[in-house]
Amino acid sequence: MRPELHLSRRLLLAGVAVSAFPAMARTAGDLTPYGATPSARQLAWHGLETYGFVHFSINTFTDREWGYGDESPALFNPTDFSADQIVAAAKAGGLKALILTAKHHDGFCLWPSRFTEHSIKNSPYKDGKGDIVRELSEACARGGLKFGLYLSPWDRNHADYGRPEYVTYYRNQLRELLTQYGPLFEVWFDGANGGDGYYGGAREVRKIGPNYYDWPSMVAFVHELQPMAVTFDPKGADLRWVGNERGFAGDPCWATMDDGPYTEAKGMSGVRGGSVWWPAEVDVSIRPGWFWHAYEDAEVKSAGRLQKIYFESVGRGTNLLLNLPPDRRGRIPEEDVAALTAWGKARRALFARDLADGARAQASSARAGHAAANVLDASRDTYWACDDGAVSPELVLTLPEARTFDVVRLREHLPLGLRVTAFALDVWDGGWREIARHQGIGAQRLVRLAAPLTTAKLRLRVLDAPAGPAISEISLFRQPVLVDPPAIQRDRQGMVTIVGDAPGLELRYTVDGAAPTRAATRFTEPFALPEGGEVRAVAVEPASGVTSAPARRVFDVRKSDWRIAQASAPGAEALIDDERGSAWRAPAPCAVTLDLGKARSLGGFILTPAWDRTQGAGAPSGYRVATSLDGVAWTPTGEGEFANVAASLAPQRVTFAHRQGRYLRLEVTRTAGGETQVVFAELDVITVAGR
Incomplete structure (x- = not known):
């Protein structure tokens, strides 16, 4: 799916705009909508x-x-x-x-x-x-x-x-x-x-x-x-x-x-x-x-x-x-x-419990009929608004007691437009301390704090609002413990590393296809998997015992013995460095030949697109592939296209009937958008021992 570039819209939304006015008239009351509205x-x-x-x-x-x-x-x-x-x-x-x-x-x-x-x-x-x-x-x-x-x-x-x-x-x-x-x-x-x-x-x-x-x-x-x-x-x-x-x-x-x-x-x-x-x-x-x-x-x-x-x-x-x-x-x-x-x-x-429940709201300015307390009533149809001319208005929530939270949700009253350009949040800790600063609220702004904090007061400071704020909600929440599966990585030498997404997690793994549990081998240092295989792993939060869903990676043969035998442009070594962040750029069409170091049973290849493409370089679209035992006599194995490669950037997997080969040659025949340069990040092979 690759949405097309758009031309001028010149208010072709006439029907949309007309239908918006009745809703605005019903909800705006004595406030004038600011700018475009839904x-x-x-x-x-x-x-x-x-x-x-x-x-x-x-x-x-x-x-x-x-x-x-x-x-x-x-x-x-x-x-x-x-x-x-x-x-x-x-x-x-x-x-x-x-x-x-x-x-x-x-x-x-x-x-x-x-x-x-x-x-x-x-x-x-x-x-x-x-x-x-x-x-x-x-x-x-x-x-x-x-x-x-x-x-x-x-x-x-x-x-x-x-x-x-x-x-x-x-x-x-x-x-x-x-x-x-x-x-x-x-x-x-x-x-x-x-x-x-x-x-x-x-x-x-x-x-x-x-x-x-x-x-x-x-x-x-x-x-x-x-x-x-x-x-x-x-x-x-x-x-x-x-x-x-x-x-x-x-x-x-x-x-x-x-x-x-x-x-x-x-x-x-x-x-x-x-x-x-x-x-x-x-x-x-x-x-x-x-x-x-x-x-x-x-x-x-x-x-x-x-x-x-x-x-x-x-x-x-x-x-x-x-x-x-x-x-x-x-x-x-x-x-x-x-x-x-x-x-x-x-x-x-x-979202099961709003920790702002029972709080008292006070504002530096409040318009008649739009009290500060409206941010606490769980209705998107009511809102806090200020008197005309209020500069840098503030709203303070005083909680019934000190409470611990790590998510703040704010909403604007959308029928009145996007009124807040910038805001900041503070907590009381013997004095006000800023904890977040952002641009834009709109339909919803979820402020996710780096760590839970405990306080009895939260302050919203509106830093820039050209038409004055119309805030319909301020809520506080606490995230549940959610442990993400660990990342399983392997370098070019075939050494496997398992990394948790937070410090202090206990990492357990298997290499025999069994489901990992807390009784599985504990990961303490990288281990070798040169010929490929399957690694499964879980992360455990020791204090709570919460265990992640299992992660699973299947690796093929390591790349340390590979080399670029031939390429139509320099720098193709980036395709075999196991680094998604590096990439090969070449004039299109282009070709590259891998030498795997010895003959293997080849059943396909995987092309990984580049995350970043400089101007004038496009993702590969059309391809031809061939294999060879000696680098001289070649057997074509197919041609086709990489689908949706420009938008999704997902690795492109191409399979063919298994055959012996030491060399694999990939020709990129065209780019996804007709660019004159092609760029992609990695090239892998699929063997009997791997995927």
Whole structure:
């Protein structure tokens, strides 16, 4: 998923802005809204905070991220699909809605669309009588979750893609989904558009112009048929892409944007004082990939990692869209359910008790009808506001007794706009002591302290608020003990190190495939694993005995005997240094040959994209690979594309039939965005002894 660059928005949100005014009139009272404000549907969306993405389609059965469009519908055949199980998994994680990929880039439709044969009606699932969209929609209704849909604009199957006829086809499919599956809370338009594909047998590259879909008209079409459905990302939509798929927003992340072209940097942080309310949605997968792959079963994000993502997205005023990919059964895998359940439990424990309960609120200034006590009433419709002309107002909470907390939650009254630019928090410790200082509050600001502190008084100081604050909530919470799985690392010499995410943790591990417990070997120093193998480990908090979920890493042969036999540009040694932070940059197209030191049974390779790409350098997209025993006679093993490599940055795993080889040659034939330079971080091989 790679949302496109946006053109000027020039208040194409006219319908949005009009719908916002009645809500403002009802709630603003005697205060004038400041700057851009949310529409009714955007305001409802802000209240959701967390919801799930369900990537499920042909790719689930082909082990790919992006299908080419030539896949047979006969491949789609989940053996035990359960929409209710998917909903239950989402609810265990505290998610409030689900968005289903009704059609991904390969063009296969999970509903029996009457406009194409490339759909579930020609699959073995329920003898062609199935409808995954309906099943999940109805399960969400039963489970009390809202339902939304993703419909990929790019269709690598359709013969007319790139021509006007396809836009008519796309709108017809959109109408089917908007009118046949009940109320929708969101419609998600992916920005990955144009490129090579099957296209009805043409097998060619097709590009589209920025006005091909007529996005303003498409967004208006959604709002006409589903007035409360927010639309994601294109020109004129209700929501913007945050600019990454790694699960975090900028700090601050303003809900407003200006009228200029979209950039990933602006998507990350927004624009203070921007003329358009265009809040960010943070999308990330619970696994490295968006679709299910068995080889990622050990890489499910832990409850602690999900909690960190929550604080860095929802805690910065955005909403979090967490992907939950079903497996080939059509169920959320057990590993994912365990992580979701633990995360949901931790989040419920965090917010179970507001430690500001029973406090007394006093402010340096309070407007009539908007007393300081309103920040304590658990209502988003009431708020504390100041008299006109109040400079640097303050609000003090006096607790019934000294209490210990490590999270402070603040909210602004959104119908009045983003009024606070900067604030600070102080605690009383024989005198006031500053503990935090930030820019922006918005829908929600979660201030996560470095350590718990105990006090009977908390002070909010508004440092900059051009229109005066309208604060609807100040709450205090204590985080539960949550031990994250340890990191398992191996260097180029084959030495394994296990690292906890906090000091003082007890680390236990196994290398025989057994589940690690407190009785397992204790990690005290690095150990050798030169030929690869499996390491499992847990971290234990000694005082409480709380044990993390297990971490698992499978290593292949060490790289100390490898060398770069040939490369089209200098610096390729960075690809075999086991350092994600280093990278090889070369003119595109490029080629590199690995010498493994001796012949091995090769079954594939793994390319790791670079985290940082300098201007003018792009991620690799097209590739060819070959192996050799002597570096002279080469056997081609395949060619293809790295899907979604520019946005997700997840390692790209390519397998082929095992063969003996000492050398592996990788040619990068093109970059993801047509850049003239290519950059990536690591190149690994897959052997019989490894993955």
